[in-house]
Amino acid sequence: MRWIIDGVDDLNRVEKEFLERTGNNTIYALYGPMGVGKTTFVKAVAGCLGIEDDVNSPTFAIVNEYLTATGDSVFHFDFYRFESPEEFLDAGFRDNFAPGHITFVEWSEKAGECLPEADLIMTLTPEGDGRRVTFVTPTNLGANVLSALNKEWTSHAEL
Numbered sequence: 001m002r003w004i005i006d007g008v009d010d011l012n013r014v015e016k017e018f019l020e021r022t023g024n025n026t027i028y029a030l031y032g033p034m035g036v037g038k039t040t041f042v043k044a045v046a047g048c049l050g051i052e053d054d055v056n057s058p059t060f061a062i063v064n065e066y067l068t069a070t071g072d073s074v075f076h077f078d079f080y081r082f083e084s085p086e087e088f089l090d091a092g093f094r095d096n097f098a099p100g101h102i103t104f105v106e107w108s109e110k111a112g113e114c115l116p117e118a119d120l121i122m123t124l125t126p127e128g129d130g131r132r133v134t135f136v137t138p139t140n141l142g143a144n145v146l147s148a149l150n151k152e153w154t155s156h157a158e159l
Helices: 007-024 038-048 085-092 093-097 138-150
Strands: 002-005 028-032 063-069 075-080 101-107 122-125 132-136
Touching: 007 028, 007 038, 028 038, 038 075, 038 101, 038 122, 075 093, 085 093, 085 132
Parallel strands: 028 101, 028 122, 075 101
Antiparallel strands: 002 132, 063 075, 122 132
16 A cells, blocks of 8 residues: 655645554665655654654665653654664664664665564655655554554545
8 A cells, every 4th residue: 555645734744644553663775765754754753652752764874763751752863874784783673673762764775675674665756846745554553554544534545
């Protein structure tokens, strides 16, 4: 199932509903060219979660950890600088993908098969003066959420 989102208001609504239905057990894979808005998306979600820290791209740090208003950890990875999937294993990041966390991953293809499957795959592409956001989900968790949203908001879904 795929969702197409054409505006910021739509994106905020879907993200809020997705967060309400998934809790702290969600892995988001974020795709798109550099500068398209992946980190901006993470900032918006951080706001929904009550994160007060400055949210910025972890391109050089590789991972940033933020705490929600309730004290839960949110991890934001950027694997842009990885040259092989083995770097993921060598860095010991597997524990950050354990249940109980919300995890955002930019450039997940650089970590290859070492990463667990994402619950929500989001692709941002430039379109005119804005962005087109496409959500796809390969997991039952993500499919259940998008299916529920589809019933409420059918004009944006593509089956």
